[in-house]
Amino acid sequence: MSNSRTRTSRRNFLLAVGAGGAATVAAIGAKTLPQAEKSDAKKEPQGSGYRVSEHIRNYYRTTLV
């Protein structure tokens, strides 16, 4: 089992479908995607954002299993 061969074919696949170039979505990310602090006053634990807006939160309070 060649790990590096697996990696190469995976990388080639990602490049072929257009998902390998970091530029496209990175161009959106920095400016517009929520940063950790943005939607909740508290710090998120290391990048694990689970952020939900208030209306969803209220909605789910009423339907919790």
Next chain:
Amino acid sequence: MTGEATPHAAPVEVAPEDQARAEFYALLGRLWYAAPDQVLLDAIANAPPLTAEGAHGALAEAWRQLQAAAAAADPAAVADEYDAVLVGVGKAEVTPYVSHYLVETGRERVLVALRDEMAELGLGRVGATHEPEDHFAALCEVMRHLVGEGAGDAAMQQQKNFFTRYMNRAYNPLTDQVTASSKTSFYKHVARFTKAFCDVEAASLDML
């Protein structure tokens, strides 16, 4: 935080293609978490195209259509359609909570397993967050986090396991329902792009 420089462990090396995946997950997490505002719509519309080779054009095409939809979208209308379909009053027309797609009954068991798994990864809900963790947006955030952990064998396996357990069987019904809804317009394109991206993820993680 005192602003004092704390010595960081050397940043994990993330290959460009994995960086791109993390960015896609961040974008999808954002779009499924709430409707985009004008700034985000503009950013999507003005972002570079994806370039694909030959027959592998599904993702690039879905991206192109999402960009066109973003250029034409009115944020208030998009917010209305998001609320109408994915939040709803009483019961959402399409639930973004994946356990509904994974099991017929015993949804709590999926949640418990997911919670345990997230706890093992050092992840969890924050502050006043009360809702279940199986929101599709939250899963995208977990994947983004895992991709950022590097591409070592164990890290890749973890990504594969998480995707397989919680996203792989859920993304098709979720995105199909959003696409089929008579109330969606912009979110049809979000759904199609999500599906195309998850197809790529499923195929590429399957190579491991």
